[in-house]
Amino acid sequence: xxxxILLRHGQSEANLKTWFxxxxxxxxxxxxxxxxxxxxxxxxxxxxxxxxxxxxxxxxTETALPTARLLGLPVHPTPGFREIYAGVWEGMRFSDLIAxxxxxxxxxxxxLANARxxxxxxxxxxxxxxxxxxxxxxxxxxxxxxxxxxxxxxxxAMICHAMRQDHTHISDYPKPFNASIHILGYDKGTYTIEQMxxxxxxxxxxxxxxxx
Numbered sequence: 001x002x003x004x005i006l007l008r009h010g011q012s013e014a015n016l017k018t019w020f021x022x023x024x025x026x027x028x029x030x031x032x033x034x035x036x037x038x039x040x041x042x043x044x045x046x047x048x049x050x051x052x053x054x055x056x057x058x059x060x061t062e063t064a065l066p067t068a069r070l071l072g073l074p075v076h077p078t079p080g081f082r083e084i085y086a087g088v089w090e091g092m093r094f095s096d097l098i099a100x101x102x103x104x105x106x107x108x109x110x111x112l113a114n115a116r117x118x119x120x121x122x123x124x125x126x127x128x129x130x131x132x133x134x135x136x137x138x139x140x141x142x143x144x145x146x147x148x149x150x151x152x153x154x155x156x157a158m159i160c161h162a163m164r165q166d167h168t169h170i171s172d173y174p175k176p177f178n179a180s181i182h183i184l185g186y187d188k189g190t191y192t193i194e195q196m197x198x199x200x201x202x203x204x205x206x207x208x209x210x211x212x
Contacts, residue, residue, distance in 0.1 A: 001185055002137075002185070004138060004145075005047060005049070005145065006181070007064070007179070007182075008063075009032070009063040009178065009179070010028045010029075010031070010032030010059070010178050012029065013029055016031075018093055018095070020117070021059070021091075022090040022120065026059060032062070035178055035205050036063040036064075043147065049073065049145050050141070052068050052074070053075070053078045054148070055078065055083065055150050061077060067147060081130060081150040082154070083152065084153045085117075085120045087117045087121075089120060112153075112170055113169070113171060127166070130154040130161075155182060158184070160172065160173060162191035174197050176197060177202075182198070183195045
């Protein structure tokens with residue numbers, strides 16, 4: 001059996017300033033760095049982690065680094081776990097996006113499964129990319145516990161996939177908080193969900209944003 005610990009990145013500058021990050025590369029805020037450290041302390045105390053992977057975007061790798069330092073493990077950048085590519089939406093404030101792309105943002109907010117940022121990657125395409133990366137990691141690490149530091153939309157896709165559903169059900173599961181922990185099991189092609197949206201380690205450092 002493979003255990004897969006999904007860790008959403010801590011608060012980023014994009015979260016703080018309410019703009020759509022996508023593949024752009026903001027760093028964590030001071031709060032985000034503290035959230036990452038709290039997650040590291042919790043994971044080091046409660047889990048035996050064998051391998052650490054992270055989206056190769058700063059906000060994910062910076063979230064994984066405190067755990068890596070505590071455990072003496074490297075962080076392996078893994079582009080398959082990147083956030084959605086948002087095309088021309090990247091770096092735009094959500095308020096400006098609503099004004100400039102009202103139909104696209106309405107779909108993003110109310111019908112995520114059918115969303116596609118302008119000139120960007122669709123949620124359906126992200127689902128294929130992320131779940132393929134997850135399946136590969138799960139198959140190749142039998143008997144291990146793998147930490148994956150990633151993002152809002154990929155975590156929702158992976159949980160949906162673990163429930164044996166396609167991307168059309170991506171909105172059925174809770175939105176992951178910054179620095180939240182989600183644990184999946186994988187055995188002989190079948191996933192199970194152990195925990196979702198664990199935030200007890202944040203001890204009052206709950207995020208101000210749950211957007212991507």
